[in-house]
Amino acid sequence: MTVNRRAFLSSTAAALALLAASPKFALAQTTPERGGTLRVALDQAISVIHPLLTRVNPEYLATELLYSNLTRLTTKMEVEPDLATAWQSNDELTVWTFTLREGLKFHDGAPCTSEDVVATFEAILNPDVASSARNNVGPIEKIEAVDPVTLRFTLTEPYADLPAALAFNSARIIPASVARGDLNSLRSTANGTGPFKLVSYEPDRLMVVERNPDFYDPARPYLDRIELHVFPDLGAQTSSLLSGDIDLVATIGPNHYMRLDGQQGVNVLRAASGQFCNVNFGTDLPPFNDVRLRKALALTVDREAMVDFMTEGFGTKGNDTPINESYPFFAPVTQRERDIEAAKALLAEAGYPNGIEVELIASDRPALRSQLAVALKDMAKEAGITINVVTMPHATYLDQVWTKGSFYVGFYNMQPTPDAIFKLLFTSDAAWNETRWNNPKFDDLVKRARATTAVDERTKLYTEAQALMTEEVPSIIPAFFDVLGAKRDWVDGYEIHPRGSVYRLDFAWLTAASPTRKG
Amino acid sequence: MSASYILKRIALVFYTLFVVSVLVFGITQILPADAAVMMLGENATTEALDALRNQMGLNDPIWQQYLHWAGGVLQGDFGQSLRTGQPVGPALFSALGTSLTLAVFSLCFMLVIAVPIGVIAAVRRGKAADLVVGLISYIGVSLPEFVTATLAVALIADWWGILPPAGYIPLSEDFWGGLQRLVLPVLVVSVMMIAHVSRMVRSELVDVLHSDYIRAARLKGLRPRRVLLRHGLRNALLPTITIVALDVGYLLGGVIVVEEIFSIPGIGRALMTAIQARDLPVIQAGVMIMAATYSIVNFAADLMYAWLDKRIQYD
Numbered sequence: 001m002t003v004n005r006r007a008f009l010s011s012t013a014a015a016l017a018l019l020a021a022s023p024k025f026a027l028a029q030t031t032p033e034r035g036g037t038l039r040v041a042l043d044q045a046i047s048v049i050h051p052l053l054t055r056v057n058p059e060y061l062a063t064e065l066l067y068s069n070l071t072r073l074t075t076k077m078e079v080e081p082d083l084a085t086a087w088q089s090n091d092e093l094t095v096w097t098f099t100l101r102e103g104l105k106f107h108d109g110a111p112c113t114s115e116d117v118v119a120t121f122e123a124i125l126n127p128d129v130a131s132s133a134r135n136n137v138g139p140i141e142k143i144e145a146v147d148p149v150t151l152r153f154t155l156t157e158p159y160a161d162l163p164a165a166l167a168f169n170s171a172r173i174i175p176a177s178v179a180r181g182d183l184n185s186l187r188s189t190a191n192g193t194g195p196f197k198l199v200s201y202e203p204d205r206l207m208v209v210e211r212n213p214d215f216y217d218p219a220r221p222y223l224d225r226i227e228l229h230v231f232p233d234l235g236a237q238t239s240s241l242l243s244g245d246i247d248l249v250a251t252i253g254p255n256h257y258m259r260l261d262g263q264q265g266v267n268v269l270r271a272a273s274g275q276f277c278n279v280n281f282g283t284d285l286p287p288f289n290d291v292r293l294r295k296a297l298a299l300t301v302d303r304e305a306m307v308d309f310m311t312e313g314f315g316t317k318g319n320d321t322p323i324n325e326s327y328p329f330f331a332p333v334t335q336r337e338r339d340i341e342a343a344k345a346l347l348a349e350a351g352y353p354n355g356i357e358v359e360l361i362a363s364d365r366p367a368l369r370s371q372l373a374v375a376l377k378d379m380a381k382e383a384g385i386t387i388n389v390v391t392m393p394h395a396t397y398l399d400q401v402w403t404k405g406s407f408y409v410g411f412y413n414m415q416p417t418p419d420a421i422f423k424l425l426f427t428s429d430a431a432w433n434e435t436r437w438n439n440p441k442f443d444d445l446v447k448r449a450r451a452t453t454a455v456d457e458r459t460k461l462y463t464e465a466q467a468l469m470t471e472e473v474p475s476i477i478p479a480f481f482d483v484l485g486a487k488r489d490w491v492d493g494y495e496i497h498p499r500g501s502v503y504r505l506d507f508a509w510l511t512a513a514s515p516t517r518k519g
Numbered sequence: 520m521s522a523s524y525i526l527k528r529i530a531l532v533f534y535t536l537f538v539v540s541v542l543v544f545g546i547t548q549i550l551p552a553d554a555a556v557m558m559l560g561e562n563a564t565t566e567a568l569d570a571l572r573n574q575m576g577l578n579d580p581i582w583q584q585y586l587h588w589a590g591g592v593l594q595g596d597f598g599q600s601l602r603t604g605q606p607v608g609p610a611l612f613s614a615l616g617t618s619l620t621l622a623v624f625s626l627c628f629m630l631v632i633a634v635p636i637g638v639i640a641a642v643r644r645g646k647a648a649d650l651v652v653g654l655i656s657y658i659g660v661s662l663p664e665f666v667t668a669t670l671a672v673a674l675i676a677d678w679w680g681i682l683p684p685a686g687y688i689p690l691s692e693d694f695w696g697g698l699q700r701l702v703l704p705v706l707v708v709s710v711m712m713i714a715h716v717s718r719m720v721r722s723e724l725v726d727v728l729h730s731d732y733i734r735a736a737r738l739k740g741l742r743p744r745r746v747l748l749r750h751g752l753r754n755a756l757l758p759t760i761t762i763v764a765l766d767v768g769y770l771l772g773g774v775i776v777v778e779e780i781f782s783i784p785g786i787g788r789a790l791m792t793a794i795q796a797r798d799l800p801v802i803q804a805g806v807m808i809m810a811a812t813y814s815i816v817n818f819a820a821d822l823m824y825a826w827l828d829k830r831i832q833y834d
Contacts, residue, residue: 045792047602128567130559187604203603203610204792205687205784229686231782236685239672245683395797399553 032493036510037225037517041237041246045204045230050186051172052124052131057413058228060169060501061250065209065226066107067172067192068216070098070117071163073416073502075271075495077328079163083112083173083193083216084151093158093451100149105214106175107190107197114145119176123183133171135431136420138162158451160458164416169501195221195506205230215506222493222509241266241486244515248487248494250503254312257484269485269496274326274414274421276318277310277372279360279476282406284436287358292350294473298336299343300380306478309375310368314484318477321466322412322421326480326498329418329455331463333470343383355384361408362389363397369409372478403434410434410475413500414483418462422446426474437474490514528821532814539810540592540803544585547799557797558601592807598800602793607804611789615771615808617687618778618785622770624701625708626763633713634759637720638752644725652717659714668707668780675703687783704781708774712766719762723755757828764820768813 042058051063070084084098104112121143124131138161142154153162165171175191190198193216196209207228211221229246231237238256240246242263252260261268279297281288288294303317316324323330347356360376362369370391377387392401401408415421423430427446428438442465449461469475485496494508555571572578576587591598597607640652676684688697727733728751736746775787786805793801 047796048604050604128570130567184604202613202784203605204614204789205782229782230784231685232788233685233780233782235669236672236780236782239677239684240686243676243680243684245686393795395557395795399556399797 030492032219032222032509033511034222034509035224036514037227038223038248038491038505038508038510039227039229039246039517040248040250040505041229041231041240042250043231043234043237045232046201046207046228047203048187049190049198049201049207050183051174051190051192052120052129052133052170052183052186054170055132057251057501058230061503061505062207062228063170063172063190063192064194064503065196065505066190066194066198067174068194069168069171069173070100070166072504073164073167073497073499075497075504077326077416077498079167082167083117084166087163089162093160093162093453094155096153096155096162097146098151098153100151101216102149104193104216106193107212107214108175109214110175110177112173112175112193113148114151115148116176116179117151117173118143118145119179120171120173123174123179124171129183131170133168136165136168136424137171138165157447160450160453161417161419165420167416168420196226199225217506221506223505226505238486241488244488246488247491247510247514248508249485251500252484252486254314254484257314257486258312260486265489267487267489267491269487269494270314271483271496271498272316272326273481273483273498273500274322274324275481275483275500276322276412276477276479277368277481278322278410278412279372279376279478280405280408280410280435281474281476282404282436283474284438285406287350287352287356288406290350291472292346293352293356294476296343296346296350296383297376297380297385298473298476299339299346300383300385301336301376301476301478302338302379303336303478305379306372306375310371310479311481314482316480316482318479319466319470320473320475320477321469322425322475322477323418323462323466324480326414327418327421329449329459329462331459333463333467336470338379340383343385347384352384355386357386357388358407359388359390361397361401361405362391363394363401363409364391365394366411368481369411373409376476376478403432403436414498416499418465419446419450422465426469435474437472439468439472439474442468442472488514525822528818532811532818535814536807536811540589540807541585543803543806544588547802548581550797550799554601554797554799557799558604588803592804597804597807600793600798600801602796602798602801607800611786611801611804611808614784614786614789615812617689617783618771618774618787620690621701621704621708621774621778621783621785622767624705625712625770626766628705629709629712629716629766630763632709633716634720634752634756636713637717638724638747640717640721641724641728641755642747644721649721652721656714656718659710662710664707664711664774664776665780667710668703668777671703671707672780685780685782687781700781704774704777704783707777707781708770712769716759716762716766719759720755723758724751727751727755753827757824760820760824760827764817767816771812772809 044056044058046058046062048054048059049062051067054060054063068082070082071079072082074080083100083104085101086099087096089096100114106112121140123129124133124137125140138159139156140153141156144152146152173193178186178191195212195215197212199208199210201207210225211223215221234256237249238259241249257268260266281294283289298320307313307315307317319333319335360373362373373389377389380387415424425432425434426437427443445461445465449458452458483496483498483500487494490511490513492509492511497503554577555568559567559571576584595608600607636652640649643649672684676682682702683700686700688700690697733746733750736750772787775791778785778788786809790802790805793805
């Protein structure tokens with residue numbers, strides 16, 4: 001049995017490596033051009049460039065340019081080689097072997113070997129480092145360097161998604177000397193194996209990188225230089241793209257998307273995604289420890305209207321589970337529709353025949369959170385549920401409400417796999433179990449799904465897990481948002497990624513029509 | 520102006536800064552956020568958080584924390600940013616430099632426009648020119664910056680496409696490129712200042728032109744231009760200095776909207792980002808730096824006032 005899977009995994013990796021070598025295969029059949037400076041606009045500061053501590057999209061972009069992971073995700077959400085060219089596991093999916101490329105180099109010229117990878121993962125798994133990757137790279141018990149290009153991961157339990165998990169945004173490979181030495185130096189300097197090298201970094205204004213001539217793929221990157229400009233005002237971002245001062249806007253909202261759509265020289269970019277805003281219940285605290293009340297509230301939600309109101313139509317309906325058709329192994333479960341009568345009946349059954357008054361907390365960032373809260377307030381009113389919306393600064397929210405509150409609004413990027421999002425938010429041992437929902441049956445389904453590579457079996461288990469969530473409603477997930485962006489038409493080779501936090505700018509290039517800029 | 524006055528005035532500056540330091544430190548202590556969590560993130564373990572709290576002295580009594588912090592500030596050490604982990608001082612002084620660049624260009628531009636139109640309005644009091652200047656200054660005072668900024672960007676950058684809509688490049692890096700990007704923000708910031716400074720110049724000059732010594736100067740047979748500029752304007756400009764000094768305060772802290780819209784990493788924006796992220800060391804240092812700059816500018820304005828008008832004697 002293993003021979004087949006091994007053969008399959010290795011050959012997939014090899015095929016993807018070939019694809020990676022000819023990136024335009026899936027895009028227009030034009031030849032990438034070399035050179036030029038790409039200017040990218042970001043709507044948030046790049047506060048952190050320490051690759052193990054990044055937490056928001058602009059920071060993920062910055063470290064993606066400077067570092068590499070063992071694997072990465074294509075825009076089809078498939079795993080492809082990055083530093084590792086091939087991987088295979090034992091029958092039980094508990095021991096994984098990864099093979100690195102030969103001749104890898106860090107930006108300072110030092111070789112990158114399996115020892116660096118081992119040291120990196122030791123740092124990631126060290127609780128004192130507080131890396132956001134620690135909970136996302138899988139159940140790793142031990143990692144060893146077999147030889148300079150071979151690594152062995154030993155897991156505490158079977159895990160089929162390890163190759164996808166290693167593509168996590170803050171599991172970038174750093175030199176062993178830094179991982180075991182002054183990790184703090186990564187806050188202002190960078191020494192990775194990524195396609196670009198750091199030139200300058202000012203968190204609130206500008207980060208500049210230049211082409212790494214020693215990148216493992218001699219063909220890439222195509223650009224000489226990339227500038228990441230911080231534009232806190234979204235209007236300024238849009239204007240700068242329109243004027244041609246900026247070439248690419250990494251993320252925009254629906255309003256600016258509509259403003260840019262159809263403008264001469266501008267291409268809008270859109271990808272369906274598993275990104276969502278949700279309403280979390282503290283399932284361990286009254287009144288929301290009563291499933292009838294949670295379900296009653298979920299029944300008041302007009303999901304079609306939510307998609308229109310929150311995403312201006314740039315999204316898809318949710319069904320109170322965090323996975324949708326953008327994820328692998330997705331199979332739909334019965335869509336929950338608005339039913340006020342049923343909601344009222346459940347409410348009465350739960351002991352609130354005359355309705356109930358509750359306080360819903362939303363932080364001010366992104367604004368979508370309060371939009372969701374206000375819309376829910378309106379929708380729930382009809383069933384006799386009075387919602388008082390409280391908004392607060394994001395920092396206060398993180399400190400006082402997040403994972404602690406009993407009724408509040410969350411916001412999440414798409415994760416690489418269903419397992420990743422379930423294990424991040426909803427299993428009993430989830431790193432960010434913000435609903436404190438502890439359901440052994442759900443845990444078991446997720447555990448069984450990660451212990452097999454059989455697609456049908458996994459699809460079946462995840463469908464059951466979804467059905468359970470829809471039944472128990474630890475969280476209302478009314479809508480998913482598309483990822484939106486925009487670029488000038490002289491930028492080629494760039495595709496917007498459904499994950500939202502993956503950019504792949506080493507595949508982008510500037511056509512002859514682009515303006516000349518001094519580098 | 521006596522030496523004792525200057526010493527007293529300097530003492531007052533230090534006293535003000537001391538009061539500000541106590542206030543800002545006290546206020547940041549009651550902000551709802553845990554500095555250790557802000558620095559290590561939500562994934563940090565309890566042990567890691569405790570270790571950091573000990574290392575940062577967050578478990579010490581507040582007065583001890585204050586003394587430690589103030590001691591650092593006096594030696595030029597403003598601590599580390601909780602958001603970026605980098606030293607606060609260099610980042611904030613760079614932001615202050617950016618704001619000062621915007622301030623200096625805006626002040627120069629404002630003076631070049633506001634003083635002449637104030638003079639014209641005063642000289643041609645009640646005539647069409649005076650009415651036009653009055654109208655412009657009313658509009659200028661009433662329009663908030665986000666409106667003028669949006670209008671300026673829409674017209675000059677989006678529509679005519681003659682200037683980039685946003686972004687900041689230090690002049691030391693690329694002088695012409697940087698200058699181009701300063702034009703729009705300078706225009707927007709200047710609108711309100713031009714409005715009130717030109718009104719100030721006009722009303723002061725009208726008063727001065729009706730004073731006895733101007734009448735005497737005219738009777739002496741001096742040329743009208745000399746009377747206006749040498750005797751009139753010089754005296755009318757005195758109260759304007761105070762207004763300009765107040766404007767410097769506005770330019771440093773009050774132009775956050777302009778810094779935000781034009782993506783200028785000035786001290787106003789740095790402070791706002793810090794407040795949003797509960798980056799306490801940056802908030803504390805930012806307020807201190809702004810308070811110090813403001814005090815120094817006002818001190819300088821008072822000295823200049825006394826120097827220009829010899830009748831003013833401080834003791």
